[in-house]
Amino acid sequence: MTGDHDALDEQADRWLVDKVRGGDMDAYEVLIRRHRDRIYRIALRMLGDSHDAEDIAQDVTIQLWTAVTGFAGSAAFTTWLYRIVVNRCHNHRRGRRRTRPVLDTDPAPTPGADDAAITREQSAATLRSVAALPPPQRAVLVLVQMEGLSYREAAAVTGESEATVRGRLHRARKALITDMRSWS
């Protein structure tokens, strides 16, 4: 059922993309709104910062209008979209290097705080740990571990081999588990 739904979504995306390539702005708006949560979510998980993620989402929205003419249609639209957003995140990261350690300004969970607050803080800290990974490892971790892409799909997005994707994912997992252990 999920597969059918995904297939229908892909069909709808392709139909919209064809309209956009013909200059249909309404189709573009629909296409963007269908994927806005995905765009924002990837950026948030790649960068670990909601403001940066918002910047990326807006940049991608503008960039896609012209970039969509280069969408060959040989891959799923979502795969192509992942590539655009991930690459944009890499460039954003390179252009705005942080000058402070990412964990310095954020307090650890405090005793007595309610469960929701702890969960929020834990999520934020986890995001920061992910964001601290080297970009190639981070991209693979976000794509496979969080977005649920297969190794093949992640390889298509990153332009690497499946073996490289597996290796990077494992190194990312080892780095994170080490980081998580330091919280204990």
Added chain:
Amino acid sequence: MTTPDPDRLRCGRTTDDILDQVADGRGDQRDGHQQSCPHCQAVLGEYDRLWAPLRTLAEEQVTAPDGLLDTALARVRGAVAQTDYGIIDGPQGVTRIAARVVVVTARESAQEVSGVRVALSKYLHPTLAARPTHPHGRHTLPDAGPEVTAGVAGRSTAIEITVAADYGHDLLELSERVRAEVTDRVRALTDLEPVQVTVIIDDVLD
């Protein structure tokens, strides 16, 4: 004497394999060895606990803030409103050619025709360019001066050129040469098909 591998348990299994097992969500799918091995069970339990925040993060429903993309979409809409495009489908994708590119191409090619003193260009918004024209080809816009305008739809383009001619030329023959030159050049350089080329001789200069 060899150094013990820190990633290998005393039972012979590796922590790397167990980490992938847990991270892949297969932590509870324990094989026969793991069901009875205290070393594997200890590491499985530890990794399952440590990996829990990653699982939580992956399961979170993330939604973009309301109105986040409205500004960006408005910017795209604004840019589109100022541009009219010709669309050329190719095997590797689509090429968009802005109407103003056709305008410049038409103006430059008209300018090179012997007998044309000057050909001016000005981009008109498509909604204005599409307005009915005078029976003799002039724009009905009151401020329409010497200019080249172009409207494109799909692969077709319609061009209007207004020129000032040198005195002494056969104006009908001149307009035919301008039309032929512009048609050939636009077709060659942009791959768009000029389906209508209107030439307006606006003035004759000594």
